[in-house]
Amino acid sequence: MLNNVKTDPVINKANHESENWRTSGQRLLPLQQTPAPDGYNIYPTHALGAGKISEGYETLAAWIIRHGQVQIDGYTGILWDTIQDSLNEIFHQQSLKVKWHLTEDALKDEETIEQMVRPFLGEPGAVWGTRTSLQLADFFDREKLAAMQPEPGYDLHIVIGTGAALVRKNIPLIYLDMPKNELQYRMRAGAVTNLGSSKTAAATEMYKRAYFVDWVVLNNYKQSLADRISIFADTQWGATLTWIKTQDLQAGIEQICQDTFRVRPWFEAGAWGGQWMKKNIPQLPLEEINLAWSFEMIVPENGVLFESDTYLFEIPFEWLMFLQHEAVLGKHADIFRYEFPIRFDFLDTFDGGNLSIQCHPALSYIREQFGETITQDETYYILDCKEDASVYLGFAENIDPVEFRTALENSQQQNKPVQITDYVQQHKASKHDLFLIPNSTVHSAGANNLVLEISATPYIFTFKMYDWLRPGLDGKPRPINIDHAFKNLDFSRQGALVKKELISAPALIEEGTDWQLWHLPTHAQHFYDVHRVEMDHAITFTTNGICEVMMLVEGTVIAVRTANGKETVYHYAETFVIPAAAESYTLINKGPGRAKVVKAFIKAEHPVFSTISYESTI
Template identity: 35%
Template sequence: MSVSNYDKFPATTLSGYIRLGWDNILPEFERLIRSHGPVLAVETYVGIHLSEIVEALRQLAPDLLLQTPDLFKTTSDVETMTQRFVTDDPIFGYRSSLTLSDYLDEKKVAEIEQLLRDTPDRTAVIIGPGASLVAPPFAPIIYADLARWEHQQRMKNNAVSALGIDIRDTGFSNQHKRAYFNDWPVCDAHKKTLFDRVSYWLDTHVPTQPKLIDKATFFEGIERTVNKPFRVVPYFAPAPWGGQWMKEMFHLDKDERNYGWCFDCVPEENSLLFDIDGERFELPSINLVFLRSRELLGEPVESRFGQEFPIRFDFLDTMGGGYLSFQVHPTTTFIKDHFGMSYTQDESYYMMEAKKNATVYLGLKNRVNRDAMASDLRRAACGELVFDTEKYANKWPAKKHDHFLIPAGTVHCSGPEGVVLEISATPNHFTFKMWDWGRVGLDGKPRPINVERGLQVIDWNRDTTYTKNQLFNVISTIDEGDGWKEERTGLHPNEFIETRRHTFSTKVTHRGNGSVHVLNLVEGEEVVVESDTQAFEPFVVHYAETFIVPAQIDQYSIRPWGKSIGKTCMTLKAYIRF
């Protein structure tokens, strides 16, 4: 496969209202104050660079400029309030049930509310998480939103405080844990209540380059996106085991040491781009899930998962790299009881590319000695020995287009010289690393090991015989016709995701059957996705691009396009079983 035309900035195209730069945005804020009253609420997601927006708002010269963190409870109170969700564990917490109102000091808020009532002509701008809870009901709302991927970059740079508490000096792992289990759920729950009230949306993903769109443009972008196939914006990250394939294939920064991950369909974390008259506007793609879950997911999927996108696609690149950690994912019972999550991270490895010596560890060997394995894992975690992975786990040769199924409780690990398309359920934080080859993370510190948790969730019946019969290339032909074939490639019966592989040199018809579809072009340079009823414009997809087809699109077709015409292509499709 030659270098891909992989699009790193896919966008929904539309016309609408957009303003660039503070010089063009602030006059709109002034107009809002003049036309709607003297108080303006600027809501912000956690991770926003509050100082930049505050300095810009000072140019409005309001009589009162309030930052909601100044109205929060004390750091000590926030620590006490969130402790049961954040916990003392270095990685894992428990899903929060707090609201933004819980952060506000009632006495401080009451004083501000009284001040605004006593001086009704005084201009006031209230900014920060929960600004709309402090402002009067008539106050117009601006929302400064942020995608989780960008928040994580800022955490890595120790650039932003957490919600109500400054933990910038505690390391990325601790910051991410608080965000994942507490701050993101709290801010998301509040944002869901505001969509119909927000007058303008503010994009500050790129510092000092703000962009503003109005409510009508925001919803036009949402509607256009959910009525066609679309892609979210991929983001790439290095890893201790990362490789070199994506760097070349996707035209990435060659100065970066490696790229281990490509997250190209994780709507909880990815961005969505609107191309508004030639200008890009960035927002979290999860907004689409919150606003149009039924149209996007399908009614049966929404009834099961609510406003969550349950399918996750990403790449793991070890070409010229190393082994991933030897790991296992928790069972549904364990993840629910210990972390408050409703479903777990079942997954699979689809081999996108593989050199001759590529391998995957999957499942335990027959008649493995549990006590000996547990002892060796514990001793390895203490540095007393090098864990002999091949003594206990199956090491399988891996070739291009192999598919390894990994239901929760199965030990696994991808080896060097491969590129894995990882297809999984969405909870992506719950990996119990039991052995990490004695290395350190990119920060120079040992990566957290979870031997004891891992031992609690291992399914010891997943041995060589079981793995060979049920987890490795369980592929069967479903249907075929002139120039096309559909195969079932899994997943395991324990997993709620179904995968189908289509090999084709001509048009193939797909039917939605009530579920959102997530697909990747795993072979071929480019294809086109079309509607036989012209319900959406033709959508071109390049090699290795992941795309989403909303459930409300009942039928669509895919055929080779451009350089692939006359050649054989292949897609891998995932959807939810009923």
Template identity: 35%
Template sequence: MSTPTSDTRDQAERGRYDTQPTVDLPAGEKIVRGSAAWQTAAETATSRGGALLVDTYPGVDIPALTAQVRAALPDWTIVDAEDAARPVAEIEQLIAPNLTDDRVLGVMSHFTLSDFYDDAKLSEMATTLTGKTVVIGWGAGLLADRIKSPTTVIVDMARWEIQLRQRAGATNWRADNANEDGLRKYKRGFYVEWRTADRHKRSLFDTVDFVVDGNAIAPAEPHPDSPDAGMITGAAFRQAMQDAATRPFRVVPFFDPGVWGGQWMKKVIGLDPAKDNYAWCFDCVPEENSLLLEGEGGVIEIPSIDLVFAQPVELLGAKNFSRFGADFPIRFDFLDTMGGGNLSLQVHPLQDYIRNTFGMAYTQDESYYLLDADDDAVVYLGTKTGIDQQQMVDDLHTAQEGGAPFPAEKYINSFPARKHDHFAIPAGTIHCSGANSMVLEISATPSTFTFKLWDWGRVGLDGIPRPVHLDHGIRNIQWDRDTEWVDENLIDQVETLRTEGDVIEERTGLHELEFIETRRHWFSQAADHDTDGTVNVLNLVEGDEARVVSPTGAFAPFVVHYAETFIIPASVGPYRIERTERSQSERFATLKAYVRGSRTSDN
């Protein structure tokens, strides 16, 4: 079985990867839990003389939440906000064009939550709300401008937790689909529910009175050491988001198994050794990841996308906000095939195709950076020069229909992959990582838009063949990206930009078609950086432990460990990455990504 190289193991042992990084709450802010939290919210509502509106993200366990509120406030009347929602059949008909018949792919929606509610019923509900009344549900916030002096609570939830619950049998919002394919549940969330919910909660951020950790609300008996769901004030939430946008931070990574998954992360990061494998780690995908806010009373978990919504200019930079809106454009994740298998042979849609077919603003250009690799590791990239294109298409169809396996080696280039190699993969390029590699994938953010062409005859962990989209994929293959073109444009594109003391800065070679720029900095003591008005995403790809410091003392030193991804908001400006006193590594390297043309100096 493949194992991490010795220097990788040494770095990991000295600088242990932190799977639960936190972000500080403002000094003096307290997390309140259990009945005390709901009593605190009720006291505010009573002092104002209005109703308590508890708005929930779709996926929050409403029965469990209601039971907790009822236990804390036994003399309060509880109203179900969803009594004012449109009939289920009407909503299903409304969203059907966005969901399509495909198992995975839909069309991006632009609904607002009011589209799912009956305006007359909302107005009627508002007239019935008197003192000591709690309205609970996704949509409670729609009543805020219809009643006097409301007190508003957001019960928020991370998408990763929603996915885990859906795999265990949870349904989509107002859907009787407990036993439905998990990919279809995810599709409904991705294209409809989460988009609508994000627009809705973002509209409440400036005025919300309290924020509650909905990830911790569950009907099952909690572990004896598990705290009740935490609540913070809206003011604390807003200040925490403002503070986080001025200093380095990490999101909470999550790890998932896969049919091709490997063993590297188990050994290097220290994950559960009893698991068969880990295939993915999502370490910078704000739509999916969480932030842990820490203060007096412990921690609460909120979606990291909340920071993007609350502080888009400070986090992303003015040019990125102008181009992408409140959308985090850079994604870092791990693909672990060490001791595992090949990823699926795949292609990502071209920009024109993804916009016209799925309603997405931009596509998934990406790259593979090799954190580690065995001697036999390869990356499949581009078609071989001189192949018969129609014969390849015919062979793909034959394999998909259960005939002879697709002869990938006949049609697709494979290039040796070594530690610290970086392969550019602009959309339209056939690609996949082979076995025995540990890939840091750097890409644009859109997810679910991988068109699998061949999955090596496998089924998913659920026993069902994983979705293959030959028709979409074939329409997007760029056949001119053959052996010579790939070798000239996508392989070994490292360019040394400067050497200064012990610092070497390199451009590692994403193609000009891709909007992400990547820079690698080698150093033994320290390397200076400047966000120059744009968000930076980095990973410590070599070295055991380093810290990020401000030359002006603008933020507290921030320690990072080998393989950790960290984010430097655009507002930070100058910063330095330096070895710590505990560091034993002789040299260090960071890989930094940012959006081309987004810096203040790019004029």
């Protein structure tokens, strides 16, 4: 996910210097709403009404001046110098004397922090670490934080930097945030560092530390601040920002969590990437070499866009869960708490290559080795494909595990190709097929597919065994994880059992004069299920207290009318959510021909539910 593509310059309004601060082939979010295309929209917005979003440092500075003392806290990846310089220039123009306290001055020394985080980063060079148990306060010298107090002779007193809210309570708090994709683009450019570090590292290493340490620590921390924040600011533009008062943001979040919403997707190139998304999503940059992934709804890394007076404001998705997880998840809120359990993403191999031959960890393994709570149980829904498309799934009859491992290790050591179909079954793929990939199952998507991957939320734990001898986009071999894989592979999933248990057989549940509801059964290990609605005109459902994630998989456009009477339009291949609190909704076909909508939802009961335990480090 962390390949270098393109570096964007930004003009810093404070010092007027050009900086290379983000590396990505994806364009920066427009500051203001642009006309939506007639089709898939990469910038789905949710209207707040007039006067809710403010733009620019001047407006934020005016708010700070009215309050005198403030704390400016925020996530890792914020360009703190830009924030401080931009505000300070305005204060200087107004002849205001400002006492700045920088939280970075209160950090523990870097060697101490490195020793703190090292146990959570795995062996040197390892792909994965373990979810941390650290808290943000562990990174700071508490006496130095406590010393950051107001001093006489200043007009303004500002504590700024990650951890600012640790200094004092009952002081107005501004929280700066940004979506995770933009944070990663800054990592790739070497513009930002990990929490408590002054040095950049290889992008993959920075991402690993972010995933297992920074994001865990800071998500728990910002959840603890929810009742204290006065202002939220979106800082992804660098040279400017947009901001919103907490009560207005909370009202907007509450509204969409009673209705329907869509997160902002983002897209990545990859070694096996294809051309379907570039050809079918007009807002994407054509200069990308390919697109392999779409983060349709991988909510640890997605944001939600709000709009007011054409200005845009993006909030990371976790805030919806912190503030409205009961409305979103309904009956399952107590089980999954602040974690959204289902993800949707695209795997594009059209005119591309095969994914690696891979598997995902067993539940006990992902918990013991990586500190995750649920594991990566997946399905492949074939949204589109060419005639020769296929999916690799399950083992051949009477496979010899020792022979298979030897072939894989020889390939890795000697750069020799493996005749993979000697060991792994290859199945023809057709539109609307659903392939079931419970954890520990060998699998791969073949070339010329557009796969809608419906899965449990974990998304980085892929044990690659064979990658077709190709390099990554950086020209280097991608990591191969044969040892991890063989500690998890289920060799009983072979022969005729594969088609019987791992390829879903649709069953008609209900039908009317112009609609049908189909069940696409998932595996017993999957805690979520899949239905497909096929309709000519309209059909109404109740949520029954359960959240549903949906996509229009055939047709051009539908509308969703919820119980409050509001209608929201969604186009082909767009992912959207019906929160449990919506109570009821009507799907309305607005295009020619029959529409087909896939929906995934959590099963009413599942054995894994009794084993889930989220421990907050707040």
